[in-house]
Amino acid sequence: MPPEVTTTTAEVVICGAGIAGVAAAYHLAVRRGVRDVVLIDERAPLTLTSDKSAECYRNWWPGPGDAMVALMTRSIDLLEELARESDNVFRMNRRGYLFATADPARASELVHFAEEASGFGAGPVRRHERRDSDYRPAPAEGFEGQPTGIDVITDRSIIRREFGWLTEDTIALVHARRCGWFSGQQLGMYMLERARDKGVRFLEGRVEAVETAGGRVSAVKVSGAGGARTLATPRFVDAAGPFVGRVARLLGVDLPVFCERHGKVAFNDVLGAIPRSAPLTIWCDPVRLPWSDEERSELADSEHRRLLEEFPAGVHGRPEGAGESQSILLIWTYDVAPVTPTFPVEFDPSFAEITIRGMSRMVPALAGYLSRLPRAFVDGGYYTKTRENRLLSGPLPVEGAYVIGALSGYGMMSSNGAADLLADHVTGRALPHYAPAFLPSRYDDPAYRALLETWGDSGQL
Ligand SMILES: Cc1cc2nc3c(=O)[nH]c(=O)nc-3n(C[C@H](O)[C@H](O)[C@H](O)COP(=O)(O)OP(=O)(O)OC[C@H]3O[C@@H](n4cnc5c(N)ncnc54)[C@H](O)[C@@H]3O)c2cc1C
Numbered sequence: 001m002p003p004e005v006t007t008t009t010a011e012v013v014i015c016g017a018g019i020a021g022v023a024a025a026y027h028l029a030v031r032r033g034v035r036d037v038v039l040i041d042e043r044a045p046l047t048l049t050s051d052k053s054a055e056c057y058r059n060w061w062p063g064p065g066d067a068m069v070a071l072m073t074r075s076i077d078l079l080e081e082l083a084r085e086s087d088n089v090f091r092m093n094r095r096g097y098l099f100a101t102a103d104p105a106r107a108s109e110l111v112h113f114a115e116e117a118s119g120f121g122a123g124p125v126r127r128h129e130r131r132d133s134d135y136r137p138a139p140a141e142g143f144e145g146q147p148t149g150i151d152v153i154t155d156r157s158i159i160r161r162e163f164g165w166l167t168e169d170t171i172a173l174v175h176a177r178r179c180g181w182f183s184g185q186q187l188g189m190y191m192l193e194r195a196r197d198k199g200v201r202f203l204e205g206r207v208e209a210v211e212t213a214g215g216r217v218s219a220v221k222v223s224g225a226g227g228a229r230t231l232a233t234p235r236f237v238d239a240a241g242p243f244v245g246r247v248a249r250l251l252g253v254d255l256p257v258f259c260e261r262h263g264k265v266a267f268n269d270v271l272g273a274i275p276r277s278a279p280l281t282i283w284c285d286p287v288r289l290p291w292s293d294e295e296r297s298e299l300a301d302s303e304h305r306r307l308l309e310e311f312p313a314g315v316h317g318r319p320e321g322a323g324e325s326q327s328i329l330l331i332w333t334y335d336v337a338p339v340t341p342t343f344p345v346e347f348d349p350s351f352a353e354i355t356i357r358g359m360s361r362m363v364p365a366l367a368g369y370l371s372r373l374p375r376a377f378v379d380g381g382y383y384t385k386t387r388e389n390r391l392l393s394g395p396l397p398v399e400g401a402y403v404i405g406a407l408s409g410y411g412m413m414s415s416n417g418a419a420d421l422l423a424d425h426v427t428g429r430a431l432p433h434y435a436p437a438f439l440p441s442r443y444d445d446p447a448y449r450a451l452l453e454t455w456g457d458s459g460q461l
Contacts, residue, residue, distance in 0.1 A: 008229065008230065008231055008232060009036070009231065009232045009233065010036050010037065010038040010231050010232075010233040011034055011035055011036035011037060011233065011234070011235065012028055012034060012036070012037045012038070012233065012235040012236075012237060012426065013037075013038050013040060013207075013220045013231055013233045013235070013236050013237070014037065014038070014039045014040065014236075014237040014239055015040050015041075015207040015220070015236070015237065015238055015239060015240050015247055016040075016041060016238070016239035016240040016241055016243075016244075016247075017039050017040070017041035017043075017044075017045035017046065017192075017202065017239075018041075018045075018046060018048055018049055018050040018239065018241045018411075019046065019050040019184065019187075019188050019407075019411055019412055019415040020239040020241065020404045020405060020407055020411060020415055020418065020419065021039055021041070021237070021239035021404070022039070022045060022046065022050075022188050022191050022192050022195070022415075023191060023404075023415040023416055023418070023419035024237055024239055024404050024419045024422050024423070025037050025039045025191075025192070025195040025200045026191035026192070026194055026195045026200075026419065027416075027419040027420050027422070027423035028423050028426060028427075029195045029198040029199060029200045030191075030194050030195055030197075030198050031420070031423065032423045032426075032427045032429075033198075034423075034426070034427065035199055036199065037195070037199070037200045037201070038200075038201050038202075038203055038231060038233075039195075039200055039201070039202050039203070040202075040203045040204075040205055040207055040220070040222055041202070041204065041205075042204065042205060042206040042224070044204075045188065045192055045202065046184075046185060046188040046189070046192075048241055048242070048343075048381065049241050049242060049381040049382060049384075049411070050184060050185075050188060050241075050411070050412070051184070051185055052264070052379055052380050052381040053184050053411070053412045054181070054264055054280075054318070054329055054331055055181045055182055055183060055184040055412055056097070056179070056180070056181040056280050056318070056412075056413065057072075057075075057076060057079065057179060057180060057181065057182070057412070057413030058072070058097050058176055058178070058179035058410075058413065059072050059073055059076055059117075059122045059123070059148070059176070059178040059179065060097060060113075060114075060117045060122055060150070060176040060179060061117060061120070061122075061459050062113065062116060062117070062456065062457040062458075062459045063116060063120065063456075064451065064455075064456075065120075065437065066119075066120035066121055066434070067390070067434040067437030067438070068120075068390065068437075068459060069117060069120035069121050069122050070120070070121060070432070070433065070434040071414065071417045071418070071421070071434050071437075071438065072410075072413065072414060072417060073121060073122075073178075073417075074416075074417040074420060074432070075413060075414050075415070075416045075417025075418070075420075076178060076413070076417075078416035078417065078420060079092060079182070079187070079413070079416055080092070080143060082187070082190065082191070082416070083143065083182070086190050088142070088143075089186055089190055090182045090183045090184075090186035090187040090190060091141075091182055091183050091186065091322070092143050092180065092181075092182035093138075093139075093140065093141055093142065093143060093180040093181060093182070094138060094139075094142065094143035094146040094177070094178070094179070094180045095138045095139075095140065095179075095180045095181070095277070095278070095279040095280065095318075096138050096175050096176055096177045096179045096180060096279040096280070097175070097176045097179040097279060097280050097281075097282065098163070098173055098174070098175050098176075098278075098279040098280065098281045098282065099173065099174040099175075099176070099282050099284050100163075100166055100170050100172075100173050100281060100282065100283055100284060100362055101170070101171065101172050101283075101284045101285050102167065102169040102170055102171055102285055103171075103284075103285050104171065106172075106284050106285055106313075107154070107171055107172035110152075110172060110174045110284060111125075111152055111172075111174070113174075113457075114150040114152055114174050114176070117150065117176070118149060118150060122148070122149065122150065122176070122178065123147070123148030123149025123150065123177065123178060124148075124149040124150075125149060125150050125152060126147075126149060126150070126151050126152065127152050127154070128151060128152065128153040128154065128155055128158055129154050129155055130155055131155055131157045131158065133153075133155060133158065135151055135153055135158055135162065135175075136151075137162055138175075138177070138180075138279060139277075140276070140277040141322075143180065146177060146178075147177050148177055148178045149177055149178075150174060150175065150176050150177065151173075151174070151175040151177065152172070152173075152174050152175075153172065153173040153174075153175065154171065154172050156171070159171075159173055165273065165274065165275060165278075165363060165365060166281070166362060166363065167361065167362055167363070167364055168364075170362075175279065179279075179280070180279075180280075181280065181318065182412075184412040187412070203222060203224070203231075204224055204225065205222040205223055205224025205225075205226075205229075206222065206223050206224065207220055207221070207222055207240075207247060207250070208221045208222065208223050208228070208250075209221040209250055210236050210247075210250045210251050210401070211230075212251070212398060215398070215399055216234070216398065216399035216400045217233065217234060217235060217236045217251075217398060217399065217400030217401050218232065218233075218234070219231060219232045219233060220233055220236055234400050235400045235401075235402070235426060236251075236400060236401050236402070237401075237402045237403070237404060237422065237426070238251075238396070238401070238402070238403045238404070238405060239403075239404045239405060240405065241382075241384060241405065241407075242259050242341035242381070242382045242384050243341070244257060244384060244392075244403060244405035244406065245257045245384075248396065248403065251396060251398045251401050252398070253396050253397060253398065253401070255392065255403065255405070255406075255440065256386055256387060256443055257384055257385060257386055257392075257405065257406045258338040258384075258385060259338060259339055259340070259341045259382040259383065259384050259385070260333070260336050260337070260338060260339065260382065260383045260385065261335075261339050261345060261347075261380065261381075261382055262331070262333050262380050262381065262382070262383050262409060263331070263333075263345075263347045263351050263378055263379065263380030264329050264330065264331045264378070264379055264380055265329070265330045265331070265351065265352045265355045265356065265376050265377070265378055266320060266327055266328070266329050266330075266376065266377045266379070267327070267328065267352075267356075267369075267374040267375065267376040267377065268326040268327055268328075268374065268375075269319070269326050269327070269328040270326055270374070271365055271366075271368045271369065272326075272365075273328075273363050273365035273366045273368065273369075274317065274318070274319055274328050274363055274366075275319070276319050276325075277319075278318060278319055279318070280316060280317070280318040281316060281317060281318065281362065281363075282314065282315075282316035282461060283313065283314070283315050283316065283358075283359070283361060283362035284313050284314070285313050285361075286310045286311060286312055286313050287310070287311045287312075287313070287315060287358045287361045288308075288309075288310055288311070288361075289307055289308075289311065289354065289357040289358060290357055290360060290361070290367065290370070291307075291308070296308065307350075307354070311332075311334045311354075311358055312334050314332065314333070314461055315330070315331070315332040315355065315358040315359050315361070315362065316330070316331055316332070316359075316461060317329055317330040317331065317359055317363075330355045330356065330359050331355070331461075332354070332355045332358050332359070334354070334358075335348075339382075341382045341384075345380055345381055345382070347378050347380065351378055352373070352376035352378050353373055356369055356370070356373065356374075356376070357370060383408045383409045383460075384405060384406050384407065384408065385406055385408045386406045386408075387452060387455075388452055388455045388458060389408055389458035389459055389460055390406075390437060390438060391404075391405065391406045391407050391408065391410075391411075391414060391418055391438055392404070392405050392406045392438060392439075392440050393418045393419075393421045393422045393425070393438045393439075394421070394422070394425050394435070394438060394439040394440055394441070395425055395439075395440070395441075396440060397440075397441070402422060402425060402426060403440055404418050404419060404422045408460070409460060409461065410459075418438070421434075421435060421438060
């Protein structure tokens with residue numbers, strides 16, 4: 001744990017030591033040489049949302065424009081730099097995201113998305129329409145020397161040969177290649193240590209107020225075990241995760257953000273339904289849960305009738321852990337109603353069963369668990385989002401105040417790109433071309449607000 005803060009001034013105070021705040025501290029102190037950065041959290045670093053993630057990354061993002069792909073490309077470049085310099089302490093791999101479908105219309109849509117992402121800079125699209133096509137599977141470990149871009153596989157014999165564990169009616173696979181996963185905790189701890197080496201100090205406590213003088217930030221009031229204290233500072237960064245809106249209101253600023261609850265299921269795949277070397281695999285079609293005739297008629301007459309209806313597309317999963325690990329992670333957000341974040345997070349008691357049933361549509365061997373469900377661990381947190389699912393990184397309307405937040409379901413992968421951008425804002429450096437797409441002030445522009453009305457895919461999985 002970084003040392004306690006004893007001084008009463010700081011150059012920059014960051015509220016929140018999740019991945020956003022830690023990355024912000026790292027980019028300010030280590031990459032921009034800003035001294036005297038104080039990171040404040042009422043919890044231990046990286047323990048609220050940032051240890052609940054599925055820890056995946058991807059350069060596959062929709063428009064409009066190339067902003068998401070460009071920011072994420074920068075973020076993945078930075079992740080790769082960190083992986084190289086640390087001897088890959090956070091075990092970054094490059095297994096890819098594998099999108100699967102049994103629906104010809106959905107297959108065409110996936111190809112369209114692939115071409116769109118490619119046009120935004122995600123790399124070339126390679127078509128594999130014949131048995132002898134040169135599709136190159138991803139290695140289980142490491143990230144060097146791998147293709148970027150997207151493989152579109154429509155030859156059924158390649159699908160069976162390489163991914164025989166998927167349902168036989170899979171007609172198309174889209175394998176996005178500059179994608180994979182890593183240990184988010186290890187990444188966060190690595191950046192926190194480097195930041196600490198450059199003088200970043202951690203203060204355990206709760207930010208209660210942000211004071212201004214002459215219209216600009218002047219001090220931050222913190223309560224904690226040692227009592228209340230005030231830190232004089234000209235700069236304040238709101239990195240409060242699900243509470244980013246609440247903390248902005250301390251400055252009288254209303255952020256256009258909301259939260260969704262998202263869970264993940266982990267259990268030991270003793271049947272070996274998903275190979276240990278598999279990519280993150282996503283079923284892109286809506287699903288009807290499998291039930292026996294008896295279960296079906298029982299459900300039809302019960303309050304759980306909904307379980308007989310169609311569930312949305314997007315159930316996905318991957319193997320987790322190295323060596324002898326048998327663990328797999330499954331994720332399916334079939335209910336995305338906005339909620340007020342409360343902790344501990346509570347989940348539908350049938351979440352694990354519904355997710356395993358849903359995933360068995362894509363991976364039939366998972367049906368082996370349905371007669372006797374495995375002991376599953378359910379965990380999760382909140383996606384904090386803007387309406388169009390694009391994060392916030394930049395100045396707030398009070399001078400000296402900034403935000404890095406609304407990192408949604410992609411905060412581990414985007415944290416470096418978002419924090420690099422934030423550090424450019426804070427230090428007054430030249431900004432990259434994608435900066436305007438992430439400014440909190442973008443909503444002041446009537447043309448942007450009009451665009452929101454016709455916004456298409458938000459890129460959420
Ligand atoms: C189920 C699930 C799966 C996910 N999968 C992925 C994935 O595969 N890939 C990916 O990239 N992302 C994923 N994410 C998203 C990712 O986890 C988040 O985007 C990210 O963790 C958000 O980080 P944060 O720093 O903004 O928030 P947090 O980690 O929540 O940190 C915010 C911190 O602010 C502190 N704080 C708040 N208010 C105050 C205050 N007043 N005073 C002091 N401290 C305060 C809190 O204590 C907390 O520690 C997933 C998320 C979930 C829930």
